[in-house]
Amino acid sequence: MHPAPNKIAVSEDWQEQLKQFVNTIDRLKEYVNLTAEEEATLRANETTWGATPHYAALMDRDDPACPVRRQIIPSSLEQQNRFGMDNYLVWKENRATGEVRPDSIARQYVDRVAFTVTQTCGIYCRHCFRKELVVDGSLSLNFNVDDGLDWIAAHPEVRDVLITGGDPFLLADDKIDYLIRKLRELPHVEMIRFGTRTPIVLPQRMTPALLKILGGYHRVPIWINTQCNHPRELTEETARAVYDLLGCGVNVGNQAVLLKGINDDVETFRELHQKLLTVRIKPYYVFYCEPAPGIDHFRTPVEKGAELIRDALRGHTTGLAQPMYVIATNIGKIPLMPDYYIQGKNAKEYTLKNHLGETTTIPNMPE
Ligand SMILES: *Cc1c(COP(=O)(O)O)cnc(C)c1O
Ligand code: SF4
Numbered sequence: 001m002h003p004a005p006n007k008i009a010v011s012e013d014w015q016e017q018l019k020q021f022v023n024t025i026d027r028l029k030e031y032v033n034l035t036a037e038e039e040a041t042l043r044a045n046e047t048t049w050g051a052t053p054h055y056a057a058l059m060d061r062d063d064p065a066c067p068v069r070r071q072i073i074p075s076s077l078e079q080q081n082r083f084g085m086d087n088y089l090v091w092k093e094n095r096a097t098g099e100v101r102p103d104s105i106a107r108q109y110v111d112r113v114a115f116t117v118t119q120t121c122g123i124y125c126r127h128c129f130r131k132e133l134v135v136d137g138s139l140s141l142n143f144n145v146d147d148g149l150d151w152i153a154a155h156p157e158v159r160d161v162l163i164t165g166g167d168p169f170l171l172a173d174d175k176i177d178y179l180i181r182k183l184r185e186l187p188h189v190e191m192i193r194f195g196t197r198t199p200i201v202l203p204q205r206m207t208p209a210l211l212k213i214l215g216g217y218h219r220v221p222i223w224i225n226t227q228c229n230h231p232r233e234l235t236e237e238t239a240r241a242v243y244d245l246l247g248c249g250v251n252v253g254n255q256a257v258l259l260k261g262i263n264d265d266v267e268t269f270r271e272l273h274q275k276l277l278t279v280r281i282k283p284y285y286v287f288y289c290e291p292a293p294g295i296d297h298f299r300t301p302v303e304k305g306a307e308l309i310r311d312a313l314r315g316h317t318t319g320l321a322q323p324m325y326v327i328a329t330n331i332g333k334i335p336l337m338p339d340y341y342i343q344g345k346n347a348k349e350y351t352l353k354n355h356l357g358e359t360t361t362i363p364n365m366p367e
Helices: 014-019 025-029 036-044 067-072 088-092 145-153 173-185 208-214 236-247 266-278 303-313
Strands: 105-107 112-116 160-164 191-195 222-226 251-258 282-288 324-329 332-335 342-345 349-353 359-363
Touching: 025 036, 105 145, 112 145, 145 173, 173 191, 173 208, 208 236, 236 251, 251 303, 266 282, 266 303, 282 303, 303 324
Parallel strands: 112 160, 160 191, 191 222, 222 251, 251 282, 282 324
Antiparallel strands: 105 112, 324 332, 342 349, 349 359
16 A cells, blocks of 8 residues: 655544645645646636645655646646537536436436535546536536435336435535435335545545444445545555445445546556455446546547556456446446457357467357
8 A cells, every 4th residue: 555655644534634625726835846837727727626635645746747646736738628528517417308307317327317416525636527517617506405306206217326426425424314314215216326535535534423324224225436546546544444334334346537647557557456456445447538628638549448458457367356447428338348358259169369368269059
């Protein structure tokens, strides 16, 4: 595990961490030596930015290419948008379709929905696909939780509710408790999921009181997916938070984003997925970085993720470390996994190729 490179005391109290949020140039300078370009960009910046002290302390003091630093500090490249889509979130979350839904409900599937409950985060990721909502503030939504709950109650085909944001674990305990209790009262809701970066950026959030709320009932399980993009983000505090979540019956998965210059090389990609398992986080997805406006500089060609699965993970490390590589679109998530295994097939046999390029044959079976 990487020790925090900046030896700055970090509060054990999550609310204190939010009070000390690192979102001014002066605060940032306690953690890093800003380059002239970073400082000029920050002075001109009009978007929401910043991170918790826990996460800020993981930045390299001198390297502007540090993978944590690039997720926190705005880049002048955000002003360029050659390949991103305008009004991305409206397209992506089907907000302009005929179905009448509250702002808080995004729908791409019959049996599950994404329920947005806040636009506040513990880090304002520069690569966020929801940046129009949480970073730029160009899209505003009405987050009336009861409207969302009423809509879900009226849709018995929804068996899986993914609570997202923003970061839902930045809500107060009583709000989280209310959401979970209301959803568990609905007979058709079989599972509740939270998308939250807090296990990575604010592990102190996993307090005994929150764990009690999350672990309070076994019949409608809670699953968490967090977002860790680089092994440097995994700390002893995160390991402890995940251990505590598992101890109350909550599984933790990871949804990494493929980010150019941050995790798009074979060594980093493999180390990330292996290290996640050492802190008991199960790799779930790697997302292609979405074509939201102003994040061209984080995007690779689409094929890159499949190549990394092939060259860094498949066969090179345990199957437990294998996420599914997907691109999230307005019609759902589409897998883009590498395609090399079947070299040939006929009525009699299959020729299969492994990660080293070796081939073997197995007999086929008539129907
Ligand atoms: C990602 C997403 C889901 C959940 O997808 P899974 O593949 O089940 O994790 C559900 N609804 C929306 C709108 C989503 O974007
Ligand atoms: S925590 Fe999630 S919603 Fe918030 S900025 Fe990061 S990616 Fe976006």
